[in-house]
Amino acid sequence: MTELNRLTIAEARDALRKGDVTSVELTEACLAAVEGAGALNAFVHHTPDLARAQAQAADARIAKGDAPAMCGIPLGIKDLFCTKGVPSQAASRILQGFLPEYESTVSQNLFDAGAVMLGKLNMDEFAMGSSNETSCYGNAVNPWRRGNDATELTPGGSSGGSASAVAADLCLGATGTDTGGSIRQPAAFTGITGIKPTYGRCSRWGIVAFASSLDQAGPMTKTVRDSAIMLGAMCGFDPKDSTSADMPVPDFEALLTGDIRGKVIGIPREYRMEGMPAEIEKLWSDGADMLRHAGAEIRDISLPHTKYALPAYYVIAPAEASSNLARYDGVRYGHRAKLAQGDGITEMYEKTRAEGFGHEVQRRVMVGTYVLSAGFYDAYYNRARRVRALIKRDFDEAFAAGVDAILTPATPSAAFGLGEMTDADPVQMYLNDVFTVTVNLAGLPGVAVPAGLNAQGLPLGLQLIGRPWEEGDLLNTAYALEEAAGFVAKPAKWW
Amino acid sequence: MSIDLETAAKVAKLARIAVKDEALPALADEFNTILGFIEQLNEVDVSGVEPMTSVTPMRLRRREDVVNDGNQQTAVLSNAPDAREGFFAVPKVVE
Secondary structure, three states: OOOHHHOOHHHHHHHHHHOOOOHHHHHHHHHHHHHOOHHHOOEEEEOHHHHHHHHHHHHHHHHHOOOOOOOOOEEEEEOOEOEOOEOOOOOOHHHOOOOOOOOOHHHHHHHHOOOEEEEEEOOOHHHOOOOOOOOOOOOOOOOOOOOOOOOOEOOOOOOHHHHHHHHOOOOOEEEEEEOOOOOHHHHHHHOOEEEEOOOOOOOOOOEOOOOOOOOEEEEEEOOHHHHHHHHHHHOOOOOOOOOOOOOOOOOOHHHOOOOOOOOEEEEEHHHOOOOOOHHHHHHHHHHHHHHHHOOOEEEEEOOOOHHHHHHHHHHHHHHHHHHHHHHOOOOOOOOOOOOOOOOOHHHHHHHHHHHHOOHHHHHHHHHHHHHHOOOOHHHHHHHHHHHHHHHHHHHHHHHHOOOOEEEEEOOOOOOOEOOOOOOOOHHHHHHHHOOOHHHHHOOOOEEEEEEEEOOOOOEEEEEEEEOOOOHHHHHHHHHHHHHHHOOOOOOOOOO | OOOOHHHHHHHHHHOOOOOOHHHHHHHHHHHHHHHHHHHHHHHOOOOOOOOOOOOOOOOOOOOOOOOOOOOOHHHHHOOOOOEEOOEEOOOOOOO
16 A cells, blocks of 8 residues: 555545554554655644544544544644634734634534544735745745756645645645635645635635635645545535525535536636746646547637736725734734833734734735725725626626636646745736636636646646536536546655 | 825724834835736726625525523633733723
């Protein structure tokens, strides 16, 4: 048998059920892998004692014979999820020392299914970033390198630690969250699969809020099948989230037939951006050919408001963030600044937030404050919400015309070097999300699937966008793409 | 629309984030870059389009208006930077 930490969730589940392996053995293998991967800085809080206790309980449950698929599977949990009694600080200094008194619904669902938590994963501060460089824990590092070049690359962001950990086989799967591309972009940068489900599919309760109308949790895994299994365990109706969908959760894995004959796959012409690298262009057309050979009909479509998605996002997301992050006031939890003689409550707020928030978070909170301020609310915020309605309408019309899924590149490039974007203006970094952000604005499910390597040996991903609530059908198309692409490359271990 | 130093200072104040005077010019520059990018939205014809309030056609659910939680003082205060006698403690607010 291969090293246990290299197994997929599906392989581990089958081995656990057959009694070929125990969860304790799987968990020990992952804990050892985590221990040896400090250079990746993926895990930022370690919970080995909890993991061992959960693994023993999982083994007992499996022995009884009625364990769910995720039972005994070792996972990493993004630091954005509140986990009871375990540090949960959204990679921010302002939540230093915060120990939640409650468990997020998604992590609780996973634990109820018997999953094992190895620890908390690195990310961009408050999920604001595309390179994991805004984290208070320092950069997470991509296990992939440009051939023999030792330049450290970003695993993407904001779920950079999740992506790095899964790609480096430190865990069998990880939770991510996605507000503008934060599951799909890092998945593409690290050669793994990640799905952002339909808005409302996963409960947001207990996940530190960034932009509430856009945030969704989802799985980041080694294969499409694993995403189907793990998503099923994460999602479901939750009365504690007022936007949670009261809908049945299908057996996503059972829908993976690989048969996509007759499906209509849209290729949106507006995603063919000026200056798009040839390798991305080729990956995209290769992907379309693969789906055509699998029996799908490839159709050119138009999503005319695509160009305005990023600017609309950079009004709406900061606006919601400025409102959500108002709660960090130094009163109820987290950091409080040391005050000088005579400082009052306003100085306490201002100093606490200046010390506690990093630069990018401060910038977005202030941009959000500005676009919501008197006199600008209509010009910026309401206009952006109107444009958002038009972006959603574009997708609605494409689906109404018979399109089943839409194929696009996941990212405009392969992973870039850590620090390479430091001197760029903020908008340059925002462009990373150009292909993914439309999906959040329209509330749709989107999945990133690894589909090839670039000339430097770095993974590249394709994105499939599905109809609302049809994650099962979307994952089946992703499964067909995965089969056809046959992506099996792994990063060579250097860490 | 261009953000001057005074506006940048006002926004920082509204956001309750202390920004040193010497940091204001760089901050104003960044705001202007981002707002310049956002200006593209003015090209879109949005006449007759309602601002989106919910991405999925749904009404927010309301729970029953009943007490369903309580007696959690210790848990509520457990993460407070400063808690005294069962309360959150803050600097003096009223003279």
